[in-house]
Amino acid sequence: MSIQKIARLAGVSVATVSRVLNNSDTVKPKNRERVLQAIKESNYQPNLLARQLRTARSSMILVMVSNIANPFCAEVVKGIEEQAEKKGYRILLCHSGSDIERSKSGLRLLTGKMVDGIITMDAFSKLPELKMIIGDAPWVQCAEYADTGAVSCVGINDVDAAQHVVSHLADSGRQRIALINHDLSYKYARLRERGYKSVLHVRELDYQSVEYAAELSSAAGKAAMEKLLAQQPRPDAVFAVSDTLAAGAMRAIEQAGLKVPQDIAVVGFDGTELAEMVSPQLTTVQQPSREIGAKAVELLLKRIENPASVAERVMMDWRFISRASA
Structure with a gap:
């Protein structure tokens, strides 16, 4: 099926069909509908290479x-x-x-x-x-x-979001807030860490601990959390820079015989579906992805x-x- 046959089927000019195919705003709604219907009925596939050349x-x-x-x-x-x-x-x-x-x-x-x-x-x-x-x-x-x-x-604004998370944890009485971060070659990782540290400084919280996950995976989050749990004193809250890392952290806490949030509160980042799938459901920063x-x-x-x-x-x-x- 050629563009000329589409034009005859729709009862319009070839130029009108071309404008419809190129999403032009100059086509009358009635003519656009006739062309689209003709395309649908004939199963027309535009020649993309020809359009590219044109x-x-x-x-x-x-x-x-x-x-x-x-x-x-x-x-x-x-x-x-x-x-x-x-x-x-x-x-x-x-x-x-x-x-x-x-x-x-x-x-x-x-x-x-x-x-x-x-x-x-x-x-x-x-x-x-x-x-x-x-x-x-x-x-x-x-x-x-x-x-x-x-x-x-x-x-x-990653700094503002991270500051909100850490402030929320501090306001709820958490004194030993740790951070599970990722690769600092990513700017978001640097900015979220900046927000984390700035709130600790303003709130005069002495405890500060950052573990860097090898990758953005649940296994890497679990490994980072296990390192935090081995510290004395251990954290009473953890902020992870992704929901995936947070999910791994929660698994490590559970396997250590501790409870979320009673023993350790956990907050993630991104607001993915995963945050609603874990148990307990994850507090998080939702990005408009x-x-x-x-x-x-x-x-x-x-x-x-x-x-x-x-x-x-x-x-x-x-x-x-x-x-x-x-």
Whole structure:
């Protein structure tokens, strides 16, 4: 089925069909409906290569994720895909593992014009290297962000969120609050640790203990918690920088014959479904993960449409959800 046959079937011009296929706002609603119905009835598939040659665009976005196993990253990707499809784009997903060589392989799609832009969720420490490779191509960074620069980014205020968590624990009478953190090459890890330490300083709490998980996994959270439990005195509260780490910490506490929150309160971060699946249910900071993904697409499309547009830094709202674990 050709575009000409679609036009005859719908009783409109070829130009009108073309505008519908390219999501133009200039088509009358009645004509748009007739074209869409004709496409549906004929099972028409547009020739993407021909469209790319005609428009010099692929309608594809490269999404580079540092850890697809992280539930937070997975939710952000869902938000990216949903918003991209609404705007007539598809995504190509690349699991970089924050490895610059793996990133280079995916980024060749930019130079080959196979994608129109890129959304990354790599560690902040990797951004200068990525910038050298990506150059002036449309680019948006999710979750990790620079305070200044030419890269648009979207995330939350990690310092404020961490301060709220530790203040909540201190207000509930906890005196020995520990932190389970992750790789400090990630800016969010540094910022959440900054928020943790700042509240301890202001509240004049002498106890301070930070364990660094080898990866964002339940097993790594469990191992970090076991190290904290071996300390004397042991903590009476733990703030973990992800729900996955917090779930592992809760398992270690239970296996040590202790109870959450009676002996040790636990708070996570991200607000993933996992927080409601563990027992007791996990107190956490909920990030607007899908909204972050959707906003990243909006920012990227602005750069695609106008490469000279000014980079934007968007901070989205987070929400503290109090449950039985703290």
